[in-house]
Amino acid sequence: MIRRQYMAVDVLTEILIQRPRAEVASYAANPDNATAWYANIESVEWRTEPPLQVGSLVAFRARFLGRQLEYTYRITDLVPGRRLVMGTADGPFAMETTYEWSDDGLGTQMTLRNAGTPTGFGSVLGPAMAAAMRRANQKDLARLKRLLESRNPELVRLARRLSIRTGRAMPAMPGAHRLRRSAPSFRRAPPAPDPRGSSRSPCRRSR
Numbered sequence: 189m190i191r192r193q194y195m196a197v198d199v200l201t202e203i204l205i206q207r208p209r210a211e212v213a214s215y216a217a218n219p220d221n222a223t224a225w226y227a228n229i230e231s232v233e234w235r236t237e238p239p240l241q242v243g244s245l246v247a248f249r250a251r252f253l254g255r256q257l258e259y260t261y262r263i264t265d266l267v268p269g270r271r272l273v274m275g276t277a278d279g280p281f282a283m284e285t286t287y288e289w290s291d292d293g294l295g296t297q298m299t300l301r302n303a304g305t306p307t308g309f310g311s312v313l314g315p316a317m318a319a320a321m322r323r324a325n326q327k328d329l330a331r332l333k334r335l336l337e338s339r340n341p342e343l344v345r346l347a348r349r350l351s352i353r354t355g356r357a358m359p360a361m362p363g364a365h366r367l368r369r370s371a372p373s374f375r376r377a378p379p380a381p382d383p384r385g386s387s388r389s390p391c392r393r394s395r
Contacts, residue, residue: 197281197318198303201325206295207336213269213289216298216332219246225332228252228324235260242266246274253320261285281306298332300325 205212215221217240219232228250235245244263251257259278266272275284283304290297302321 196303196305197283197321198301199318199321199325200299200301201322201329202297202299203326203329203333204292204295204297205333205336207339208294209289209291209296210269212296212298212336213272213287215336216287216289217266217268217272222248225335226250226328227331228328240266240272252324253317298329300329 216225219234219240222229222232229248230251231249233247235247236243238244240246240263242263242265245260246263247258247260249256249258257279259276261274261276264273264275264284270289272287273284276282281304283302286299286301286303288299288301290299302325306317
């Protein structure tokens with residue numbers, strides 16, 4: 189009998205969000221907000237009473253790689269504002285999802301990690317599943333960033349000014365290179381000619 193070897197999937201994605209850590213963590217950890225920033229999640233249903241805590245069960249319906257998926261996450265670790273870990277044995281493979289948040293200047297560094305070993309159709313796809321998951325996570329985190337930063341654009345501008353003073357690099361604004369290329373250049377205009385005739389040399393008036 190030939191034993192099939194399954195390839196583990198471990199996808200790590202992160203992003204910098206210019207909002208306070210408590211706000212980012214509170215929004216991202218709330219299952220009721222999942223459909224707002226996860227493109228593939230279609231619905232969320234609490235299987236236990238909120239609020240979220242270790243042992244809570246939350247059911248998700250999603251579409252991934254052209255397939256309809258239904259799975260229930262159990263919260264296994266929760267440190268408010270710092271870390272959330274949830275796992276499931278449903279769907280195409282057993283998976284553990286981890287959120288982590290840390291301070292970064294005036295903003296928050298958020299890390300999203302999905303790890304598991306695919307079985308069934310997932311085992312056939314192999315590396316393609318990991319690549320598709322990484323692309324999806326990057327888009328979802330970018331959507332979360334836009335949602336949260338649009339709440340207070342003044343704080344985002346302040347964080348960018350602070351990064352310039354401290355020398356820390358900040359992500360460039362989309363289209364900034366086009367703005368720099370299209371910005372008009374201003375040159376000093378040549379002096380206007382003297383209406384009295386600057387070409388004639390001045391002569392001393394005789395007394």
